[in-house]
Amino acid sequence: MTTETYSLDALFKNARVASRKLARADRNLALRTIAGALRQNSVDIVKKNALDVAAEEKKGTSQALIDRLTLTDARMEDIAVSLEQLTALPDPLHQVYEGWRLENGLEVKKVSVPFGVIGMIYESRPNVTVDAAALALKAGSAAILRGSSNALNSNRILVDTMRAALVEAGLPADAIQLIDSTDRAHVTTLLEARGKVDLVIPRGGASLINLVVDNAKVPVIETGVGNCHVFVDATADLEMADEIIFNAKVQRPGVCNSAETLLVHKDVAADFLPKALARLDERVELVGCERTREHYQHVGEASDADWETEFLDYKLAVRVVDDVDAAIEHITTYGSMHSESIVTQSLQNAKRFQEDVDAAAVYVNASTRFTDGFVFGFGAEIGISTQKLHARGPMGLNQMVTHKYLIEGDGQIRA
């Protein structure tokens, strides 16, 4: 559809109206009803999804992307189960964070309340359609979803199924809405809908995040771009360091908390690099600085772009640095403020690294791969925030709400 024939205005208004009913509604009942409906419609959903998959196969899309796009009966069951698990988590709304009484007798309470309308912009994976809608619903906000064009058939039937279930559970269908269009202009409209949309959360790669930040007039939480580092200090346990960098790079390279660059203190480079790089070399393309290449031959020359890039792949940049300050300086220059790790036995350097590295999660002697809402025990995750407002690091349900102050008096006026 074109911008002329498809306007988002009604969608924004309907979302606002629906959102006002959610804080008091039985949101867990709605989640259970949605889970049941997705199970019941599973055959049809998988059929519609096959249209999207076939179209991508025709285009010659990579197998990895096809896999991300594909829904199966088993995956639908996983999605339904995850909704049921969400019902077991505490309600992030109606929490009293703090409360006190002023000298004049006014009672002040700071309580959690919904954002209202949350826009989600994300790429290929249709399971995000359910995941994002369900998290917004549990947090009491209406969701406006903009998935990628290549998943439109899947997203349509998923959203239709969820909307029908909402009505069945006595909630307004418009608590979940899809931007049913592949027109990029609608993304901009969503990003400019100040006062109509309270928050937009983009989930995707650097180009999506940049598009969003450049165009947004609504509040945005940037998520998910991770150019993460592991620094092996002079006093590191080198076997531990070997395990940590191998895990951080290889265990799941396509995710944002995997490592992209290895930094090694010059004093241990000769001891550490030959063995560690030989092990990585079996599965990982290596690029590095001059000094790195002196210690291990099969390393390409690293360009400035390599230090900056989130490879999301079996590729690692390696640099020898003079000391912990040089490592911090490198991370400050090239990092994306996501997850950073130092391997060290020095208490002083551990402390210095944790204090001076400006990132959402700063590790001592552990893999960067643990930055994750589920691992952190939040029970759910909408993404990893790499900015500093409101939420930083894994965003669970408690980060998907805002607050207000409730003040009760008996006629107080200001002197």
Add this chain to the structure above:
Amino acid sequence: MTTETYSLDALFKNARVASRKLARADRNLALRTIAGALRQNSVDIVKKNALDVAAEEKKGTSQALIDRLTLTDARMEDIAVSLEQLTALPDPLHQVYEGWRLENGLEVKKVSVPFGVIGMIYESRPNVTVDAAALALKAGSAAILRGSSNALNSNRILVDTMRAALVEAGLPADAIQLIDSTDRAHVTTLLEARGKVDLVIPRGGASLINLVVDNAKVPVIETGVGNCHVFVDATADLEMADEIIFNAKVQRPGVCNSAETLLVHKDVAADFLPKALARLDERVELVGCERTREHYQHVGEASDADWETEFLDYKLAVRVVDDVDAAIEHITTYGSMHSESIVTQSLQNAKRFQEDVDAAAVYVNASTRFTDGFVFGFGAEIGISTQKLHARGPMGLNQMVTHKYLIEGDGQIRA
């Protein structure tokens, strides 16, 4: 200076470098040193300020604005005292918000850390120059200040004085920098400095806030636009209601938490309006709806613009509504999500109003004038946030910091 001759790039870089030293520095010593330097330079500061004041008087600027611009010896002393009071407040940094241990033995701590570089854009009052710089400093962030053109002489000497004091206290001068230019283009440059500036806080009227939100590519906290309402419900104690609306409107009409519109339940309009409006009429210009004008003659006809406007003056819009829902609907349509108050004896309506009105501060039986960081007991205030990310309502020092996760292990890798 023009854009060509004055570049902000060095300023951004210097702020970043300076910011990294602040978390560990003796920021209270710096604040005390600044207070002393401002006292010592008071005569010169007042002289420079007189240049700004004279220029405005020549232009025929209103006495109220001239007053906001003027610095005197007494006001300089007040400013110095407020800096000393700031030193008595707890450090918002290095706080451990929460901490826990994962099953795999990783220790997770969520701790408060500085934003880094905070940009402040504000209007006429030169005392804000000191106030904003001091709050940023106490919160461990470097401040980049953009005051208004008509206070440039004042702002220059204030910032020079503060920078010299920083150096005297062993801190980097660049922790406080002034954008020494009246070129609007520099505001845009500041707002687009993504990655260089971590947060921009505009303090001013609706047009400034809109300029900022429209142009910002950096995170922004909107502050200070208050279109606040008082709703007198059917069961209200009418004498209490009279006191509350009079206080909310008249006690200090030029501030954001003063009331701009009075809403009255139709069942008490005849009892309440004649007396309450007669009292207000002595000092306030009244505009109102048809039904209001039936109850009190000296009321102009209210336009839609009146419902939307933050008068910041002795002017009040008055509307008779059918019930609490109609009051909430009016506030939802026209309010700025700042401060809203219901006067009622009905528990049900009090609860409904507090739940359904989407604002930073929602009052029962009290004046809206209490929404203020000092009144709330925060000990300081950089502004009242009217948006929902990170800070909502009065922003004190604890809202001027962000957090990170520190994770310590002994070799943990992800399975």
